[in-house]
Amino acid sequence: MGRLFLISLEGKIYSCKHCQAHLAVSDDIVSKAFHCKHGRAYLFNKAVNVTVGIKEERLMITGMHTVSDIFCVGCGSIVGWKYDAAHEKAQKYKEGKIVLERFKLTGPDGSRYWVTHDAHMGGSDADDA
Numbered sequence: 495m496g497r498l499f500l501i502s503l504e505g506k507i508y509s510c511k512h513c514q515a516h517l518a519v520s521d522d523i524v525s526k527a528f529h530c531k532h533g534r535a536y537l538f539n540k541a542v543n544v545t546v547g548i549k550e551e552r553l554m555i556t557g558m559h560t561v562s563d564i565f566c567v568g569c570g571s572i573v574g575w576k577y578d579a580a581h582e583k584a585q586k587y588k589e590g591k592i593v594l595e596r597f598k599l600t601g602p603d604g605s606r607y608w609v610t611h612d613a614h615m616g617g618s619d620a621d622d623a
């Protein structure tokens with residue numbers, strides 16, 4: 495591992511709650527209506543300071559998707575997942591986009607989001623409702 499060069503964002507920034515690496519800005523939020531197994535998750539157009547893991551097929555609420563876990567480059571923790579492909583036509587808009595799990599993030603106003611227990615889905619799930 496060499497020295498890490500983290501990209502700095504400007505605006506309303508969502509950052510990694512562990513290491514404060516900038517991950518995404520609120521302008522890039524596509525939807526806040528996503529869920530992960532720990533509660534809320536947001537869909538972003540793009541994210542920075544993340545690396546993408548191995549692609550796998552995952553069954554979401556809205557059907558089968560090819561996704562990869564994404565990791566914060568600052569601390570290595572999983573912060574969400576990326577949609578590589580959606581099998582359902584209606585879900586194609588997600589392709590190439592990034593879901594960040596809200597409880598892994600520090601919000602633009604420094605807020606934290608704590609895990610709630612209203613998440614009843616078993617796995618990591620996405621919902622475009």
Ligand SMILES: [Zn+2]
Nearest residue numbers: 510513566569
């Ligand atoms: Zn981090």
